[in-house]
Amino acid sequence: MNKRKYNITEEVKSFGTNYKVEMWDEYGNKRTIYERTVELATERIYDWWEETEERNERNKVHNECMVKMFNK
Numbered sequence: 001m002n003k004r005k006y007n008i009t010e011e012v013k014s015f016g017t018n019y020k021v022e023m024w025d026e027y028g029n030k031r032t033i034y035e036r037t038v039e040l041a042t043e044r045i046y047d048w049w050e051e052t053e054e055r056n057e058r059n060k061v062h063n064e065c066m067v068k069m070f071n072k
Contacts, residue, residue, distance in 0.1 A: 002028045006045050008038065021045065025052040029059070 006023040011034075018034045021041045031048055035041040 002026055004049055008041050023048055025049060025055070027052065027056050027059075029055065 002024060004023075004025055006021065009020040009022075011018050011020050016036070018036060019038055019041045020032065020034055021044060022030065022032045023045050024030050025048070029052075033041075033044055035044060
């Protein structure tokens with residue numbers, strides 16, 4: 001398994017400052033989002049990590065369906 005990790009990058013745009021948030025969970029899934037504040041970015045990271053097991057189970061079901069489809 002991988003380690004949880006994240007990267008927050010400040011991006012200054014013509015409409016203001018945004019924060020690019022790249023986050024990975026234990027299974028290597030990656031998500032990239034943009035938030036207006038570091039506080040919101042941090043909340044999203046924790047929310048995404050809390051959903052890790054549920055997301056992994058959904059991915060398993062999806063993968064099983066794809067394997068069955070390609071094996072027929």
